[in-house]
Amino acid sequence: MYDMYELLLQLPLFQGINRARLGELIEKTKFHFLKYPSGSQLVKKGDHCTHLKFLISGKIRTELSNMNGKIHISEEFDAPNVIAPNFLFGAVTSYPYDVFAVEETGIMQIDKPTFINLMQSEEIFLLNMLNITSNKSQKSLESFSFFTSGDMKEKLACWILNFTNRKANNIKIVCKQKELYTFFGVQRSVFLYALNELKDMKIIDYDMRQISVLDRYALQQVSVS
């Protein structure tokens, strides 16, 4: 149990809570604990978001697809993490992606009404939750400010950063290369040249059907260079 407290205290939502208070809260709050075997599905895209789900052990993979189903972004997250906290409220309260357990995974969840009570009784949860949702909302204007007529490498970097998460590992963009170079409006050779440059910099790797992000932080440097 104590290990779990340490873990939860690493999450942005629990930032600023002291350990003793967290213990009290977890005892008196209706948290549910679930286990998922490796490979099983935790969440289906479109499922209604009725709970806030904390990843407390193991590893998950999210899979996001565009509307025509031709481009997929997959990302992995280690414990501790929260699944789609910005889809518990707002116009869309269903999950935007599928979520799978990459290994045996533990989830702690709290239902929406209980979480609302928690935010009302503990200011710190309220502030943390507003910081989380506001943070995510600032991303689209941020991506505008990085908008550039620069080279293909920069454009690709901006595009990947816009749709992926800072804390994600093993980020993969799965699609035919043609989908991407058609979107970016460049010739295949120009697109491949940019991919090769990024590969030489050890920032990405790629093959015919996917791009793997090896170093998302370095990608940020490319996008603002």
Added chain:
Amino acid sequence: MYDMYELLLQLPLFQGINRARLGELIEKTKFHFLKYPSGSQLVKKGDHCTHLKFLISGKIRTELSNMNGKIHISEEFDAPNVIAPNFLFGAVTSYPYDVFAVEETGIMQIDKPTFINLMQSEEIFLLNMLNITSNKSQKSLESFSFFTSGDMKEKLACWILNFTNRKANNIKIVCKQKELYTFFGVQRSVFLYALNELKDMKIIDYDMRQISVLDRYALQQVSVS
């Protein structure tokens, strides 16, 4: 005063509050009222967000620029509205754009600590604020789902929708055409063809230095067609 209540009740933040309760709250809460003459600047990009600012009369224009200063998006908002509610919390708590009074404009503002108290005492403000910030945060994944390798018209529609607001009027994208067609990686003729199609549909108008959005709703239809 009563007219102002009616006005505020139209805002998403006040949704679900009844009029009598709103009257009580406004009397006991420290709201400040400010007037700005036509043409004056209310907010400078980079100003620290210390208050939640409600537009209660008149009209404002926001001006957003990308990092190299070559592309500008300007949008107008009528009262009632809230200015940048998703920059009061989060990693960035400074205004992302300049804000000007288009005509004589009235602002009602509340400081951050007082607003936090309000959310703690009135669940409905808390829920409305979480809905607002979550809504805005859902935009970047939404734009991914609309991501398409489709024609120039669709791409331009997606791009404009991503960086502008549903309730905005008189949306203008001010930049050299070259900046945009270089970004989209198309020839000038292909870009002009798309602009002309959208113009013929009465969705936009354009000249050498700007694109004006005449019908943002119709643009949404183009982006998903």
